[in-house]
Amino acid sequence: MEFSEDVELPEHAHEGQWGIVLEGRIDLTIGQIKQTFIKGDRYFIPEGVHHSGKIYAGYSDITYFDQKSRYKPKEC
Template sequence: MFPDFIDALPQLDIPFPEDVVSARAIRSNKGLAVFFTFHKDVVLPKHAHGPQWGTLLAGEITMTIGGTTRTMLPGDTWDIGDGVPHSVRIAAGSVAIDVFAEPDRYALKSDVLEVSEDSDTDD
């Protein structure tokens, strides 16, 4: 679903094989933007971390955030506050973008594509 330039971004070092979840990322010193494609059903047990915002582009996700369960459909967004417990059930075929306030939430498998605040472009 993502264009080639996003598929060419660095892969994340996540605890799932590439045939289960594809994850590409852009990281800066302010956060981490992740482009997820779920090839198989995935269940993430209750956990918490820094702030996270996301949107679903395709598929279906059922999320429990702070005790409230909601089924997400394409176009829906979520905003998870710092330290708020949440769990997720993700259907195969789902595609999502998540942005984490923690730039080191996940390690990258290859060279980092970083965006600095003072980068100067002529575009």
């Protein structure tokens, strides 16, 4: 994922999520714990745990969701 503008993430929950920050900064509150992640950091959000945050312009990451139905395959 890549973001060219700041984005506020309202509190929500879903299946498990793992991320590796490639560039920029993201502030995440996972459960009751607030953390900042920058280039090279990894984060994990367990299934069903409420989380929120702020993504800053210039942020990019590789994100994995433990949810097969989250995205549909793209057709060429």
